[in-house]
Amino acid sequence: MCMKRLVGWLLLATLCLAQSLEERTQQALDQVLKRKYDVFYALFSPEMKKTISLQQYASQADQIQASLGKPKSQDPPVSRQIQNSVLVTIPLHWSSASLNFMVSWNKAGQVQGTWFRPPDTPKTAYETPGYSKPKTFSTRDVTIGEDEWKLPGVLTIPKGGGPFPAVVLVHGSGPHDRDETLGPTKVFRDLAEGLATRGIAVLRYDKRTFVYKEKLAAVRDFTMTEETVDDAVRAAALLRGQKDIDAHRLFVLGHSQGGYMIPRIMKADPQLAGVIVLAGNVRPLEELIVEQTEYIFQLKGSLSPAEKAQLDALKRDPWLAIPGIPESYRTDLKGYDPAALARSSDVPMLILQGERDYQVNMKDFNLWKDGLAGRANVTLHSYPKLNHLFIAGVGKSTPQEYGEPGHLDAEALSDIGAWVLR
DSSP states (O other): OHHHHHHHHHHHHHHHHHHHHHHHHHHHHHHHHTTOHHHHHTTBOHHHHHHSOHHHHHHHHHHHHHHHOSOSEEOOOEEEEETTEEEEEEEEEOSSOEEEEEEEEOTTSOEEEEEEEOOOOOOOOOOOOTTOOGGGEEEEEEEEOSSTTOEEEEEEEESSSOOEEEEEEEOOSSSOOTTOEETTEEHHHHHHHHHHHTTOEEEEEOOHHHHSHHHHTTOSSOOHIIIIIHHHHHHHHHHHTOTTEEEEEEEEEEETHHHHTHHHHHHHOTTOSEEEEESOOOSOHHHHHHHHHHHHHHTTSSOOHHHHHHHHHHHHOGGGGSTTOOHHHHHHHTTOOHHHHHHTOOSOEEEEEETTOSSSOHHHHHHHHHHTTTOTTEEEEEETTBOTTSOBOOSSOOGGGGGSOOOOOHHHHHHHHHHHHO
């Protein structure tokens, strides 16, 4: 009876703590929206203060408020226990966007992490593209790795005897699911079903930042290599142990950030039969952030004073566009030259680029071309009508275009399949 009473008191204490932290998070948000950042910053843990200064946090929060203005509404706080911390989320809504204000509290009641993050993309019904023939392939669930960062995935396998060549799909930036879902589009599912229809097995998996987004919120030394490279290498290792997969014909395909990291994946796994880069940048991420922001602002014509101020701030520090990025993430990318690293490898490469892509544009495609000019086993091809998702369109590409239903281009898919089988 005493044990039951003790458990009851512990449960009540936990609930009271969560309620208290929800109230403190609401108060913190109120101070942030009033631009009284020093009041919120005083709650940061010593480790958090080493990661980001008051001036840096103020600049990041100012950037968001200058861009979006005052929220029109907000939802009640929601708390979640994650190991030894409590994560509190308050959804905020503007007329043009929604963001979650998130605060991770440690056992001492100090802030150990805080972010403004977009809400999860709602799942949408998938319509099979014409080049996918579901009767020609099957799927089975797999798990990438066996440690605390293991990831759920799915292997799409052609029907028949095998062994089959296989491709690992590596995501772009952000917490993507295995399909690389963006609004109504699922580029990786298109790739998996389209290539499996052509006799090529495909492994896709939920990204580490998708499966463990709350857990990673408390990790202060996270890097893009851990986010992208390590799991791609583990996925390839898993394929080598599958009886119906040809271990000598393993390929890795990286889209956007995944393409940017392809040279590191090649270095980490030099036994790959080949790699494929879809809209992978060569230029540093900081340069792309400024260029993308300026492109979006100029779509409607002249820049407003707030947009000009935001752009000027980004030019001084592009990382303001990604609040909460740890210093380790930036350090991991310093001096990284994808084309130079790829030039030192003899793994065959296929590099594809959409000419309507404003996120990673033809400047990067030409840098790949120039940087790899001395390599004989590199194939490059660009497509005039395709955007960053390799979906066809006309005119200038816009962010709104990503909200329209579409499928990965059939010509690009055919080129990938033919190159792998060749």
